[in-house]
Amino acid sequence: MPKIPLDQWIEKLVSFLADNLQFLFDFFKMVIGGAVGAFSWVFHLLPFYVWIGIFAVIAYLVSRWGLAIFTVIGLLLIENLGYWDHTMDSLALVVTSTLISIIVGLPLGIWCARRDGVRNVLTPILDFMQTMPAFVYLIPAVTFFGLGVVPGVIASVIFAVPPTIRLTNLGIRQVSAELVEAADAFGSTPGQKLFKIQLPLAAPTIMAGINQTVMLSLSMVVIASMIGAQGLGADVYKAVTQLKIGEGFQAGLAVVILAILLDRLSQGMMKKDKKRR
Incomplete structure (x- = not known):
């Protein structure tokens, strides 16, 4: 049985896109690179102790003293x-x-919730994105965007956006059908149903x-x-290649502290939102 030249087809597709859509990739590179640079500038703008104070206040507001103390100790350790x-x-x-991921994932999740056909098409694509x-x-990302932070962001989005799409779709579909029917009975428009009933309940x-997308x-x-x-990944990668255990x-511990902090902050926001309801 002859081998299917799938690798050649993929390479031809990537070459075609690189030759004909480079202007689009350059635009995305400029926008994404500018966004990363802007956030990095903001995070470096204030001294570390000011940011530690800001993060500690946010942690206290969403989860009281336990997370606030962990935030201060963890971030001081990272600085040290x-x-x-x-x-x-x-x-x-x-x-x-x-x-x-949120900008892309929320509309796609809403679309999946409203159209079974869209969900049926996107589900295997999301499975592919998460299991590949x-x-x-990184290979096509480097081809289209070159080396640097932009292909890293693109690869991160591809890998991280499926949970937002899936759970947005799931949350909207789990909204009580009786509530939706009642909204229809009162003459609500699709937009009113979405923003006043489905999205708040979902x-x-x-x-x-x-939260999963962040992690x-x-x-x-x-x-x-x-x-x-x-970033921290470069420190971990350098230590691995040079066998500096x-x-x-140390770099891995900094990643763990940041991961725990982001996870607890996002979970605390979810709990706060539930209490308001």
Whole structure:
């Protein structure tokens, strides 16, 4: 049986896109690079102790003293180990990836909830995006966008956006049919039903999807460093390649602290939202 030349087809497709849509990729590179640079500038604008205070206040507001104390101790440890600047670079990458994932994922999730055909088409695509090894995404990303932080963000979005789409779709579909019928009976428009009934009631499920997206974006930090993205991932990657176990543990610990902080903050926001309801 002759072998299917799938690899050649993929390479021809990538070459075709690179030759004919480079202007579009350059535009995305400028926008995404500008966004990462802007967030990085903001996170480096204030001294570390000011940001620690800001994060501690946010942690207290969403989860009281326990998370606030952990925030102060964890971030002070990161500063003491000398990874503050790189942590802020990684945070800028995660924030940018998460925002893009939300901007893309929420409308697609709403569309899936309204159209079974769209859901049936997108579901296998999302399965493919989540199960394909993340390293594979780096190859076309580098081809289209070159080395640096932008292909890392693109790969992060591809890997991290499926939970937002899936759980937005699930949350809206779980809204009581009786409530939707009552809204129809009172003459609500589709937009009114969406923004006043479905999205508010689906908010906890949607926030759970966003929480997963944040964590998946952070998990791509180390992988993105392989193609030039700066931050904690670059420290971990350098330690691995040079077999520096101690430095690798320190950089990895900074990633863990940042991951726990982002996870607890997003979960605390979800709990706050539930209490208001």
